[in-house]
Amino acid sequence: MIPAETVRSLRMMAEAMTPQMPMSADLLTMLTDDVESNGPISRLLADHPESGTPLFPMRALAGVKLLVLTGRAPELAHHLRGMMEHVGDPAYTARSRDLFRRALLDHPDDIRSALDRPVQQHQPGRSEYLLRGMTMLAAPKVRLLEIGACAGLNLMVDRYRWFGRGWEWGDAASPVRLAAGGPRPGDIEIVDRAGCDIEPRNAADPHDAAILRSFIPPEREVEELDLNNAIALAAESGIRVEKADAVEWLREQLSHPGEPGVCTVIWHSLFWWYLGSEDQTAIEEILAEASERMQVARVCYEPHAWAGAMRLQVVTYP
Known part of the structure; x- marks a missing residue:
């Protein structure tokens, strides 16, 4: 029902x-x-x-x-x-x-x-908000972890070419070329990246790639072109996402001391409200506890509730 x-x-x-x-x-x-x-x-x-x-x-x-x-x-x-x-x-x-x-x-x-498949609206342009969040953190080195990562397209934020007002950033040779707002990002080096999803997609698998495209409305031709380019880049890069529960995966990823000078950024978008309140609380507790061993921040682009307006949030854990 x-x-x-x-x-x-x-x-x-x-x-x-x-x-x-x-x-x-x-x-x-x-x-x-x-x-x-x-x-x-x-x-x-x-x-x-x-x-x-x-x-x-x-x-x-x-x-x-x-x-x-x-x-x-x-x-x-x-x-x-x-x-x-x-x-x-x-x-x-x-x-x-x-x-x-x-x-x-x-x-x-x-x-x-x-x-039987979860909704996976996985446009690469959404990582603009990840980029803005990392810019706010002003961390020169980032370990990037994404929960609800799908095919990992947002994990490649530095492998896209971004065009803002009076600035460009990212890989100049990238086939994925996207507009961005906000100030010019600084020199950000992603030293490690990983993601998990309960139903991950492999960009190199034609069926998985078609599933990703199926969530793009037919009117969004430009977004579908961007998605196609990002899928091709992800397939070429060999980026893979682990099939795992977000809570347990994060607990394992954050169980060891962090490297000096590296900020661990946990990123998610259009994912939080698929979790139950117990899992949301568990993730917050994991991040707070991990902050005793490493520099941790959470960057997310989520609505305040289902059907609500999207908003960027950057949370640091002292």
Whole structure:
């Protein structure tokens, strides 16, 4: 059963998406309407054991996008190529709904597989906020640890080329070239990096890469290009993320004394609210205890609550 609170969050999300992603917002609204009316899509989703978790119906949207990416929904794929030419066209919108519903209901096994996967919106541009946080810390050497790291794209923040107002930073030869705000970062050397995820993705695996792309709305063509470049760079770099529980992984990573002059930065984004309150408290306790042996900071880009505004936080532990 999908709870009423989740339905309200989905409607708020669809409303927020409408100005920039009108078709995706409309499809999300259609899916939400079906859930409320106990329609055929709802019956496919509602018996899943995780149906009450936040953003759960977004997994269905990603499942349909994966069908498009893998050539299993050719009619919808062809239709989406005309999307930008038909913004605001009621007939096109109605056809989009029909093709989306058909793709979803015609491939129940694929959609059920998609429903088993966590939401992994893994755009490399989000690491702009990690970069800002590290700039605030003014630490010349950083050991970077990410929880909820997915495929590790944010762990490569220094391997991207960043363009701010009057400054550039990062690898000048990087294929991933991104805009950034804030002041110019200083000389930051990442001396070690590692990440964990309960369901990690390997950028070098074509199926995993397609799953990552499936969470990008079709209107976000530039973001998908950035993601493609970051996936290729991660595959070439051989970066891997360990399959592990965040609490236990952090406890192990921070169990030994830190190196002098190195700040250990724990980074996470759109991850915190997937944790229960006990795990959140445990992580805070682990970081506070580790600060007795090393310089520790937590940099995060999270909403204050589900469907809330995103905000950057930099927390140091004396």
